[in-house]
Amino acid sequence: xxxxxxxxxxxxxxxxxxxxxxxxxxxxxxxxxxxxxxxxxxxxxxxxxxxxxxxxxxxxxxxxxxxxxxxxxxxxxxxxxxxxxxxxxxxxxxxxxxxxxxxxxxxxxxxxxxxxxxxxxxxxxxxxxxxxxxxxxxxxxxxxxxxxxxxxxxxxxxxxxxxxxxxxxxxxxxxxxxxxxxxxxxxxxxxxxxxxxxxxxxxxxxxxxxxxxxxxxxxxxxxxxxxxxxxxxxxxxxxxxxxxxxxxxxxxxxxxxxxx
Numbered sequence: 699x700x701x702x703x704x705x706x707x708x709x710x711x712x713x714x715x716x717x718x719x720x721x722x723x724x725x726x727x728x729x730x731x732x733x734x735x736x737x738x739x740x741x742x743x744x745x746x747x748x749x750x751x752x753x754x755x756x757x758x759x760x761x762x763x764x765x766x767x768x769x770x771x772x773x774x775x776x777x778x779x780x781x782x783x784x785x786x787x788x789x790x791x792x793x794x795x796x797x798x799x800x801x802x803x804x805x806x807x808x809x810x811x812x813x814x815x816x817x818x819x820x821x822x823x824x825x826x827x828x829x830x831x832x833x834x835x836x837x838x839x840x841x842x843x844x845x846x847x848x849x850x851x852x853x854x855x856x857x858x859x860x861x862x863x864x865x866x867x868x869x870x871x872x873x874x875x876x877x878x879x880x881x882x883x884x885x886x887x888x889x890x891x892x893x894x895x896x897x898x899x900x901x902x903x904x905x906x907x908x909x910x911x912x913x914x915x916x917x918x919x920x921x922x923x924x925x926x927x928x929x930x931x932x933x934x935x936x937x938x939x940x941x942x943x944x945x946x947x948x949x950x951x952x953x954x955x956x957x958x
Contacts, residue, residue, distance in 0.1 A: 699760060699761070700759075700760065700761060700762060700763050700764070701733065701736075701739070701759060701760050702733060702734050702735060702736040703763070703765070704754075704759055704760075704762075704763075704764045704765075705730075705733055705734045705748070705759075706734050707764055707765040708752045708754070708764065709734070712752070716730050716731055716734070719748075719751065722747075722751050723744060723747045723748055723751060724744075724747065725740075725744055729744075733748075745759070745760075746818070750789065750816060750817065750818065753816065755788075788816075788837065788861060788863075788919075789815065789816050789817060789818045789820075789821055790818075790821070790837060791818060791821050791822055791826070793826075793828075797828070798837055798838075799826040799827070799828070800826065800827045800828065800829060800832075800838045800839060800840055800858070801821050801824040801825070801826055801839055801840070802824060802825040802826070802827060802839075802840040802841075802842070802856065803824060803839065803840065803841045803842065803883065804825070804842045805842040805843075805844045805854075807824065808841075808842075808882050808883045809882060811877065811883065812877060812878060812879060812880065812881075812882060812883065812918065815877060815918060815919060827840065829858065829925070832858070832924065832925070836860050836861070837860070837861040838858055838859065838860055838861070838921075838924070839858075839859055839861070839875075839921055840856050840857065840858050840859075840927075841856070841857050841859065841875050841883055841885070841921070842854065842855075842856055842857075843855050843856075843857050843875075843885045846904055847884075847885075847886075847902040847903070847904050847907045848873075848885050848886070848902060848903050848904065849903055849904045850903075851885070851926060851928065852928060852929075852930055854928075854929065855926050855927070855928040856926060856927040856928070857875060857885055857923060857925075857926050858923075858924050858925040858926065858927070859874065859875040859921025859922055859923055859924065860921060860922045860924045861919070861920075861921055861922075862874070862920040862921065862922050865890075865892060865898075865914070865917070865920055866890070866892060866893075868888050868890045868898070868920060868922070869890065870888075870889045870890055871887055871888075871889065872887070872888055872922060872923070873885065873886070873887055873888070873922075873923040874886065874887075874888045874920050874921060874922050874923060875919075875920070875921040875923070876888065876898065876900065876912070876917060876919075876920055876921075877917070877918040877919035877920075877921070878912070878916055878917065878918060879915075879916055879917070879918045880916070881916075884900065885923070886900035886901060886902060887900070887901045887902070887903065888900060888901075888920070889901065891911065892914060895911070896913065896914050897911040897912055897913055897914060898911065898912045898914065898917065899911050900912060
């Protein structure tokens with residue numbers, strides 16, 4: 699357990715006093731001091747706030763020697779970032795039964811999300827949904843996707859994504875929502891170039907849009923596509939439906955002629 703040691707290190711690094719950090723975490727200075735000295739342990743809610751203040755994972759705050767890891771080479775730091783061992787914070791909200799909500803990020807809120815996705819207070823203001831057909835014990839988020847770069851999905855489609863903790867696990871060709879630190883939110887087919895180049899290659903299904911690479915440091919979150927909600931059927935689905943209906947009509951005609 700490195701909690702008290704990490705709190706002391708992170709406070710020195712932030713150049714903030716115990717009182718300032720206590721105020722930010724909505725606790726007393728005495729309580730914060732007791733955590734640094736190892737005389738008491740914070741509740742989960744307080745631990746989450748402290749992790750958000752210091753921009754670290756809760757697991758890292760408790761179980762890793764952050765001062766020692768800070769002396770790693772840039773390549774080691776990048777590897778830990780990709781695997782979510784440090785630096786990245788996943789903020790969530792829960793309902794009255796302690797079930798995780800599915801927050802929906804409308805297109806008009808996309809710019810704000812790139813700055814507030816680690817902030818529980820920001821997430822509390824987003825619309826929330828429950829989708830009972832999705833597997834439990836996973837974290838999901840919904841995003842309104844605009845434009846025609848990912849046809850047959852239409853502009854305005856709501857895409858449901860499953861949170862990807864370790865980006866090494868993204869398989870080539872998987873469709874993902876990628877949250878960029880500074881440039882918004884995109885839905886693309888992702889090709890994993892992390893091991894070779896430290897990048898993700900993003901491709902659209904619409905050939906009018908050129909593929910492009912992203913440095914991994916520009917990526918804030920990755921959400922694997924699991925479902926979508928749309929107001930219209932994608933064109934390819936309509937074509938398949940028309941074909942299926944035509945086949946049924948042809949078979950019915952053949953059956954009718956045979957039995958005359």
